Amino acid sequence: xxxxxxxxxxxxxxxxxxxxxxxxxxxxxxxxxxxxxxxxxxxxxxxxxxxxxxxxxxxxxxxxxxxxxxxxxxxxxxxxxxxxxxxxxxxxxxxxxxxxxxxxxxxxxxxxxxxxxxxxxxxxxxxxxxxxxxxxxxxxxxxxxxxxxxxxxxxxxxxxxxxxxxxxxxxxxxxxxxxxxxxxxxxxxxxxxxxxxxxxxxxxxxxxxxxxxxxxxxxxxxxxxxxxxxxxxxxxxxxxxxxxxxxxxxxxxxxxxxxxxxxxxxxxxxxxxxxxxxxxxxxxxxxxxxxxxxxxxxxxxxxxxxxxxx
Amino acid sequence: xxxxxxxxxxxxxxxxxxxxxxxxxxxxxxxxxxxxxxxxxxxxxxxxxxxxxxxxxxxxxxxxxxxxxxxxxxxxxxxxxxxxxxxxxxxxxxxxxxxxxxxxxxxxxxxxxxxxxxxxxxxxxxxxxxxxxxxxxxxxxxxxxxxxxxxxxxxxxxxxxxxxxxxxxxxxxxxxxxxxxxxxxxxxxxxxxxxxxxxxxxxxxxxxxxxxxxxxxxxxxxxxxxxxxxxxxxxxxxxxxxxxxxxxxxxxxxxxxxxxxxxxxxxxxxxxxxxxxxxxxxxxxxxxxxxxxxxxxxxxxxxxxxxxx
Numbered sequence: 020x021x022x023x024x025x026x027x028x029x030x031x032x033x034x035x036x037x038x039x040x041x042x043x044x045x046x047x048x049x050x051x052x053x054x055x056x057x058x059x060x061x062x063x064x065x066x067x068x069x070x071x072x073x074x075x076x077x078x079x080x081x082x083x084x085x086x087x088x089x090x091x092x093x094x095x096x097x098x099x100x101x102x103x104x105x106x107x108x109x110x111x112x113x114x115x116x117x118x119x120x121x122x123x124x125x126x127x128x129x130x131x132x133x134x135x136x137x138x139x140x141x142x143x144x145x146x147x148x149x150x151x152x153x154x155x156x157x158x159x160x161x162x163x164x165x166x167x168x169x170x171x172x173x174x175x176x177x178x179x180x181x182x183x184x185x186x187x188x189x190x191x192x193x194x195x196x197x198x199x200x201x202x203x204x205x206x207x208x209x210x211x212x213x214x215x216x217x218x219x220x221x222x223x224x225x226x227x228x229x230x231x232x233x234x235x236x237x238x239x240x241x242x243x244x245x246x247x248x249x250x251x252x253x254x255x256x257x258x259x260x261x262x263x264x265x266x267x268x269x270x271x272x273x274x275x276x277x278x279x280x281x282x283x284x285x286x287x288x289x290x291x292x293x294x295x296x297x298x299x300x301x302x303x304x305x306x307x308x309x310x311x312x313x314x315x316x317x318x319x320x321x322x323x324x325x326x327x328x329x
Numbered sequence: 330x331x332x333x334x335x336x337x338x339x340x341x342x343x344x345x346x347x348x349x350x351x352x353x354x355x356x357x358x359x360x361x362x363x364x365x366x367x368x369x370x371x372x373x374x375x376x377x378x379x380x381x382x383x384x385x386x387x388x389x390x391x392x393x394x395x396x397x398x399x400x401x402x403x404x405x406x407x408x409x410x411x412x413x414x415x416x417x418x419x420x421x422x423x424x425x426x427x428x429x430x431x432x433x434x435x436x437x438x439x440x441x442x443x444x445x446x447x448x449x450x451x452x453x454x455x456x457x458x459x460x461x462x463x464x465x466x467x468x469x470x471x472x473x474x475x476x477x478x479x480x481x482x483x484x485x486x487x488x489x490x491x492x493x494x495x496x497x498x499x500x501x502x503x504x505x506x507x508x509x510x511x512x513x514x515x516x517x518x519x520x521x522x523x524x525x526x527x528x529x530x531x532x533x534x535x536x537x538x539x540x541x542x543x544x545x546x547x548x549x550x551x552x553x554x555x556x557x558x559x560x561x562x563x564x565x566x567x568x569x570x571x572x573x574x575x576x577x578x579x580x581x582x583x584x585x586x587x588x589x590x591x592x593x594x595x596x597x598x599x600x601x602x603x604x605x606x607x608x609x610x611x612x613x614x615x616x617x618x619x620x621x622x623x624x625x626x627x628x629x630x631x632x633x634x635x636x637x638x
Contacts (some may be wrong), residue, residue, distance in 0.1 A: 066465075172344035174613045176572045177606050181355050184594055184602070261471055268473055268576045269591045288477045288580070295481065302474040310469035317465075 057246075060322040067318020073311030077304065081131055084124025092125040093117065093276040101294045110300050114290055117276075119283075123301050126278035127308065129190060133279070134259035136194035137201060138252050144198065145205025146248065150236060152206070153213025164210075167203060175200045179262060183271040193266065193273070197259050208251050212244035246323035253316030257309040264305055280305040334622065341614050348610045353395055356599050357388060404604035409596045415604035422586035423608075425495060426578065429585065430570045432505040437512020437566070442559075444513065445520025446552060452525065460517055467514025472573035476507035476580045495583045504581045508573050512566055519562050523555035530554075557627055564620045568613055 051059075061067050085092060088109065095115045102112045110119035152163040175197075182196040216222065217240065225235050260280070266272040267281030268288075275282070280301050287298030370378070379385045386394070398405065404415035448460035483503060484492025491500045527533065528551055536546045575587035582588070586605060593601030 168340050169343045169347055172341065172610075172614050172617070173348055174568065174610055176568075176575075177348070177609055178351075180594065181352060181602075181606065185355050185358055257469070264471055265473070265572070265576060269579065270595060284474060284477075291477060291481050292485070298474075298477060302470075302478075305474070306466075306470050309471075310465065313465055313468055 057322045061318055064318045064321060066314045067322065070311045070314025070316075070318055073307055074315055077127060077308050077311060078131065080124050081128035085121045085128075088118060088121045090118035090121050092121045092278055101290060101297070103294075103296065111294070111296055113286060113297060119297065119300060122278045122283060123280075123304055126280045126283050126301065127304055129273060129277065129279040130260050130263050130281065130305075130308070133190050133194050133197075133263050134256045136190065137197040137259040138255045140194060140198035141201045141205045141255055142248070142252060144202035146209050146241075148202065149206035149209025149211075150213050150240065150244075153210035154217055154232070154236060154240065156214075156217075160210075167206060170200065170203055171207075173200055176262070176265075179266065180269075180271060183266060188266070188272055188274065190273070193263055194259075197262055201255065201259075205248070205251055205255075208247050209244060212247060213240060216240055216243050250316060250320045250323060253312060253319055257312040257316075260305070260308055260312075280308070333625075337618055337621070341618060344614060345607070345610060349396070349399060349607055350392075352603050352606050353392060356603055357391075399607070404607070405600040407593075407598055407601050407604075409593060409598035409601060415600050418589055418601065419586060419604060419608050422584060422589045425583060426571075426574055426585035426587055429501055429504045429508065429578070429583070430567070430574055432501060433508035433570055434512055434563075434566065436505060436509035437516055440509070441513040441516025442520050442552075442556070445517040446524060446547070446555075448517065448521045449524030449528065450547065457521075460521065464514045464518045464521075467510045468518075470510065472507050472511060473576040473580060475510055476504065476577045479503045479507050480580055492581075495585075500581075500583070504574075504577050504583060507577055508570050511569055511573065515562060515566060516559065519559055520555055523558055524551055527551050527554045557624075560620060560624050560627070564617045567616050571609065571613065 090108070095117055096112070097115070099108065099112050100114055102108055104111045108118050108120065110123055113119055113122065148163065148167075152160045152167075178199050179193075179196045182199065183192065186192045186196070222235060222239055225239055230238070263272060263279055264281030264284060267279055268285045272281050272285075273279040283301035284298060284305060287295075287301055291298050376385065402416065404419070407413050407415050407418060410418060444460050444463065448457045451457050480492045480503060483489050490502055491497075492503075495501075533546060533550055536550050541549075571587075574585065575591055577583075578585040578587040579591050586608075589601070590605040590609075592598075593605065
């Protein structure tokens with residue numbers, strides 16, 4: 020250290036610097052946000068991109084497919100039953116002469132609607148329950164957890180079947196039946212996130228600055244807990260599509276003349292002996308949707324949390 | 330550990346009670362009547378039959394009666410299969426379902442574990458990609474689609490194996506195979522991840538540095554340590570198989586418990602539905618409980634974490 024014991028501190032000892040020469044601690048280059056990083060990792064993952072493309076394609080076809088065909092999904096032409104694919108009927112016809120192209124895409128739309136609705140209900144219930152339980156903690160958390168523990172043991176499928184025996188199956192009824200136990204997993208994930216996040220310094224800082232519970236939850240906790248929630252949702256969707264197909268197969272799904280992928284697979288199974296195409300087409304679309312969402316879910320999980328790469 | 334087990338048992342009992350109550354009240358809001366040929370029976374006769382099954386009593390009394398019977402393991406008499414006890418029906422169907430299910434798990438583990446292992450050891454190669462593809466396809470193709478295709482092509486068109494029904498051991502191959510694909514896929518995925526994790530550990534380096542051969546390192550150190558966490562996915566897998574068996578048994582016309590459950594749903598057999606529901610729930614709850622305890626016994630680190638929670 021240089022000592023200036025004899026001299027007084029005077030302005031000459033100091034030297035003016037250009038402001039640009041002392042920003043050595045500044046970040047140079049483009050700043051990468053968390054979501055920007057996620058985005059990049061997602062696009063680097065071939066499987067994830069393929070999954071996204073499949074999901075988008077099937078989604079677009081579910082929206083446009085029925086419209087670009089001249090037929091409706093319910094119109095019966097008894098002179099054209101069980102036909103093979105042709106210029107008139109692109110995917111052939113079923114045993115009542117209904118156009119399978121229209122029915123397949125219409126059914127895919129119904130299956131997707133059920134899955135998205137179920138996922139949405141799971142999201143709302145699970146996030147509310149999980150965040151209240153995890154954030155406020157204490158005795159409330161204890162009681163809420165005990166309840167969850169009991170509900171967690173209930174086998175999902177059994178409950179879905181029981182509910183659909185009693186209530187008329189439709190898009191809403193099926194989605195609701197799936198959500199009866201579906202939200203529990205979401206609540207567990209969200210609670211876990213809340214428990215770890217709420218002890219972090221930035222939450223302490225926010226509450227020290229007088230932020231309300233509402234603001235802390237909305238501004239600080241939810242955005243940070245979003246990753247695992249999105250991943251969870253992505254895996255809920257294929258599972259819901261599988262359940263819907265499964266229910267249709269045992270006669271508890273969507274009722275004719277409506278269509279869903281599960282019902283089409285089931286009807287295809289009935290005529291498998293002489294017209295296997297009627298099973299193969301809807302089964303392929305069903306498989307593709309499940310594959311797409313599984314790949315997408317995997318990709319998002321890896322992108323959101325590279326440490327968890329599984 | 331004792332305290333943990335006790336706590337879990339209490340939860341199991343409460344869960345079962347919730348399921349039983351839920352089932353009971355739901356069944357009583359069911360549309361339709363449990364009586365066969367209702368229109369042909371005179372009102373007096375209908376009343377007599379309902380009284381015989383205790384269905385003329387007010388709901389709370391029926392509820393108490395129901396629980397009294399449950400406690401002694403009496404699930405009542407099937408409304409559909411004339412006069413047969415539900416417990417007898419379950420006892421008849423369960424061994425068949427268990428046979429198919431356990432065989433499916435066996436096939437799944439025997440194929441899935443080596444597949445995952447090879448994928449991890451040959452990471453990033455064509456073999457790994459192929460294994461990953463198999464795993465993701467296996468998760469995406471529903472077991473009943475597979476069952477329908479197998480039954481038709483292998484059973485009917487090529488005539489290699491029976492396309493359905495139950496009899497010799499040959500009849501169980503196709504159903505088990507269709508159920509096992511999901512097990513293969515999930516096992517392979519899980520083992521691959523675990524193996525990659527374990528292979529990066531220091532003790533694997535030590536083992537290699539000691540001059541142990543590749544096969545000893547893989548078999549004795551890597552695989553063993555990857556297999557322990559695999560126990561945890563056995564629970565969910567068994568539930569999946571149980572779910573799948575409902576439809577797969579239906580497709581192959583196998584007289585198992587799944588087919589019986591689907592039948593009782595179709596014919597509105599109250600007691601049948603309630604009985605099988607409770608049995609399934611009990612089965613699933615016990616399986617998950619046993620697996621958790623087993624895992625705690627094998628891996629002491631989990632036990633401590635479990636108790637803390």
